[in-house]
Amino acid sequence: AQAMSVLAARIMSEQQDKIDSEQAETRKLQVGSGDRSERIRTYNYPQGRITDHRINLTLYKLAEVMGGALEQVIEPLINEYQADQLAALAE
Incomplete structure (x- = not known):
């Protein structure tokens, strides 16, 4: 039972990391470089x-x-x- 809860926690953590990285990438594309020459x-x-x-x-x-x-x-x-x-x- 404890192994299942540890496995579930790891899977949820990986899913959350994936969501966070996708959101960060989307935000980066929307913001641009911030360079004045842009x-x-x-x-x-x-x-x-x-x-x-x-x-x-x-x-x-x-x-x-x-x-x-x-x-x-x-x-x-x-x-x-x-x-x-x-x-x-x-x-």
């Missing part, structure tokens, strides 16, 4: 250009986006996120 978006006012470096999107509609037409930036981000989620499910 750019998200560039706003170039003289050229009227906005570039989202995460999805390689460049729009020459900076005035419209700054005026509130954010769907031009948000929709491609959502599409990319959904594509990533579908690819993760396919794996």
Whole structure:
């Protein structure tokens, strides 16, 4: 009986370690490196250009986006996120 409880404790410990490592990996992917050179978006006012470096999107509609037409930036981000989620499910 004691051997079974020790075995059960070891199995639960391994499962918890696996869950913890998966959560840590997910968190690490979400946070990024924290490096200042890791750019998200560039706003170039003289050229009227906005570039989202995460999805390689460049729009020459900076005035419209700054005026509130954010769907031009948000929709491609959502599409990319959904594509990533579908690819993760396919794996």
